[in-house]
Amino acid sequence: MDTWDSPCLAGLGVNPAAVAAEALSLLQLPDSIELSALSEDGIKTLDAALAVDQPAILADFLSYAASRLSVLSGGTADAPAAVTTFRDLLGRRLTPPDADRVDAFIEHALTLTTWAAPAEPDQERFGPLARGYLTLVLQGRRDDARAFVQDALRRGTSIRSILLDVLEAAQREIGRRWQIGQISVAQEHYCTAVTQMVLTDLYPRLFTGTPSPHRLVAVDAPGSLHQVGLRMVVDLLEFEGWETSYVTSTDPGDIVDHVAQHQASVLAISVSMPGQIPHVQALIAAIRSDPRARDVKVLVGGRPFTVAPELVSAIGADDFASSAADAVTTCNRLVQVTS
Numbered sequence: 001m002d003t004w005d006s007p008c009l010a011g012l013g014v015n016p017a018a019v020a021a022e023a024l025s026l027l028q029l030p031d032s033i034e035l036s037a038l039s040e041d042g043i044k045t046l047d048a049a050l051a052v053d054q055p056a057i058l059a060d061f062l063s064y065a066a067s068r069l070s071v072l073s074g075g076t077a078d079a080p081a082a083v084t085t086f087r088d089l090l091g092r093r094l095t096p097p098d099a100d101r102v103d104a105f106i107e108h109a110l111t112l113t114t115w116a117a118p119a120e121p122d123q124e125r126f127g128p129l130a131r132g133y134l135t136l137v138l139q140g141r142r143d144d145a146r147a148f149v150q151d152a153l154r155r156g157t158s159i160r161s162i163l164l165d166v167l168e169a170a171q172r173e174i175g176r177r178w179q180i181g182q183i184s185v186a187q188e189h190y191c192t193a194v195t196q197m198v199l200t201d202l203y204p205r206l207f208t209g210t211p212s213p214h215r216l217v218a219v220d221a222p223g224s225l226h227q228v229g230l231r232m233v234v235d236l237l238e239f240e241g242w243e244t245s246y247v248t249s250t251d252p253g254d255i256v257d258h259v260a261q262h263q264a265s266v267l268a269i270s271v272s273m274p275g276q277i278p279h280v281q282a283l284i285a286a287i288r289s290d291p292r293a294r295d296v297k298v299l300v301g302g303r304p305f306t307v308a309p310e311l312v313s314a315i316g317a318d319d320f321a322s323s324a325a326d327a328v329t330t331c332n333r334l335v336q337v338t339s
């Protein structure tokens, strides 16, 4: 039975696991866990991108998938050829006019796809502290990495700079190196776990002790395991004088209640995977329909909005920010507008 949470393709009889297995066999690739997951993610991303009519979302996935396919196949598989195989398989399962609509959508996404590997960070932005921290975590030296950050603080580096120039920069670089196969998934998990520990080390220093008129409630989209980005946003806002809180429930009713109880000026929602967009749209609709919460400004962030900015207003959000620093500027602007 097909149980996947699909806005489009499941209703048309497409099963991601079955398409993925057949594609890997036609491409003469092993049916490994990682290749199967990547192939299934491709179908699910196509589905999510179709649901919001954003080929840029699929294009972004294709450039990521091209790097991963190269890594996982030992450089033998060709991404454009793999896309052709998937298109053929979908064409055989779908009937007109759906088959033509899906095919035209993939064609459009291909015109937007950059097959190049993600660019190395700008050396000016990726300074000595980010490099030093990254070297230690990649060597598995967790305690030294934490001590390195404490030492930088003692020498006068600001919390803001630790968050933005060290941790955020290092996490992005870890992601890039994992994508191109320079580090393993185990190293990526280790590095992310150390960054979360450092964020916890910094936590007591975030509070200025001055009551703030501006309250922000933050929530991750349902099903998200990507919490580090939103945590950096919230921690920086707390440090910059906002009163912040998280809601761990993903139930729209709980979130509406929390926003109302805290009299929040801003609700910050993080979306990392395109499949989460319909849930976030439903959450924003729930917020807007409750008189206790409807005036809160909704700020969204995460990769789908970076690649398809039209989605921000399409799902009913007020604004978008692409980084923690940008989130502070945008939140301050949003409350100036309301007050």
Ligand code: B12
Residues within 6 Å of the ligand: 037, 038, 041, 060, 061, 064, 168, 171, 172, 173, 174, 175, 176, 178, 179, 188, 189, 192, 223, 224, 225, 226, 227, 228, 229, 230, 232, 233, 268, 269, 270, 271, 272, 273, 274, 299, 300, 301, 302, 303, 320, 321, 322, 323, 324, 327
């Ligand atoms: C660490 C990581 C994980 C960890 C997360 C651990 C954790 N506790 O957070 C784990 C291992 C769980 C994971 C799992 C997966 N991941 Co992952 N992951 C990453 C990675 C390497 C780093 C994420 C990170 O820390 N980024 C650094 C922070 C600073 O950036 P950020 O998350 O974008 O957040 C910033 C902005 O977007 C913005 N922002 C974010 N949220 C918000 C919210 C608001 C309101 C605002 C204003 C701003 C804002 O500000 C943040 C700070 O600058 C990224 C690669 C990357 N380069 O980002 C992939 C990445 C996000 N993952 C990806 C994928 C595909 C997956 C999996 C599907 C893999 C799989 N097949 O299992 C799963 C999905 C899990 C799920 N259900 O969510 C893809 C997404 C591809 C796409 N185009 O959709 C990425 C982009 C990898 C890539 N190179 O393409 N992942």
